[in-house]
Amino acid sequence: LHLRRLPLQQRDLLLSPPPRQRAEGEEGEVTWVLRSSQDPSTVMQTRVCSLCCVSSASSSQPAASCCMHSALGPPLAAQDPAGHQNSMLKGKRVIVTGASSGIGEQMAYHLAKMGSHILITARTEEKLKKVVAQCTHLGAASAHYIAGSMDNLTFAKQVVHKAENLFGGLDMLILNHIGHTYFGYFDGNVDHVRDLLKINFLSYATMTVAALPMLKISNGNIVVVSSVAGKIGLPLTVPYSTTKFALDGFFSSLRMEFIQQKTNVSITLCIISYIDTDSALKTVSGVIQQPAAPKEECALEIIKGGFLRKREVYYQYHATKIPLLLRDWAPEILQSLLLMNYNMDNFQRKEV
């Protein structure tokens, strides 16, 4: 429970259990009864969203005004255009990188349905134009693109400056792009690791620094798309995994500094499992046994996590959280389980 959202005088309260626990994913509010620990006869009720446990500030205020689940409706609110229109991200100014395809493209469509102002970026102008047209059709407050490569850190800064010129500020920075690499055994090419670090890591840091003044003004959100391969060493992805681990170091450390410095900008690191994007399917199908999760749902979970100012998002939950729990407590068991997931008979080195 986010008790900090309750008025100060109501914080020192004991919570009694809700009348009934709802199943995970079930939408709606749960009423919690709160009793003062000093004076148990002082009772108040508060309504809490059953999905994310964010409390409304008082019993008279509906939970619908306090969290995104109520605003979006059921978990797959993506299928509910009306729900998107009432969203908390309506009118918010958002940058999405790597939005010409895959998860980034799907995030742009969700934001469009929510009525956000969107600036998308990637290298391929033709694809970006199509995504912008679709965003406009879906109801974006405004949709723009800027094409360029993130191996150029000057371009990374230009993207942020374009948002400043277009929107006069920024509420959410979604860092999602990745540069090309290979799915195969490490070939000893350290130059490739360095080049990939520039695209997958240094451009993220550069954009963050450039956007920070605007995000401080808006009390905004930084959303960093990482991978289970950025928390756990997996085979066949050495250069990629290196860049994703770097993101964890940089952003987890920065988050702590923000807390110490009372900088009210949230940082959400997204730990993502295997997703059915064209590039991932093309690269690993036949080798990876587990089914790929849907990119549309993944994109919505990332946006929700950023909006709710979560430290980390785990999607799919079981495919990321369970390996992470095993990582520190039973690393040998995890290692065996992970290796069973790879069918090396079908393996051929592929460019991603």
Ligand SMILES: NC(=O)C1=CN([C@@H]2O[C@H](COP(=O)(O)OP(=O)(O)OC[C@H]3O[C@@H](n4cnc5c(N)ncnc54)[C@H](OP(=O)(O)O)[C@@H]3O)[C@@H](O)[C@H]2O)C=CC1
């Ligand atoms: N799919 C999966 O299974 C998983 C994905 N993830 C993460 O999710 C995110 C999105 O992945 P996914 O949607 O699969 O990837 P895609 O390959 O579908 O999309 C990558 C995006 O990055 C852009 N891009 C590529 N190179 C550059 C560059 N040099 N400069 C700027 N933009 C570039 C691409 O556009 P263009 O080519 O036009 O530049 C594209 O828009 C990544 O951060 C990835 O690590 C994490 C775990 C699993």
Ligand SMILES: C[C@H](CCC(=O)O)[C@H]1CC[C@H]2[C@@H]3C(=O)C[C@@H]4C[C@H](O)CC[C@]4(C)[C@H]3CC[C@]12C
């Ligand atoms: C197979 C891995 C999951 C292992 C497990 O048991 O949970 C996948 C988890 C992360 C995937 C990679 C990734 O992070 C995205 C890359 C993006 C590219 O588009 C292509 C494929 C990836 C290398 C992808 C491959 C599967 C995972 C390692």
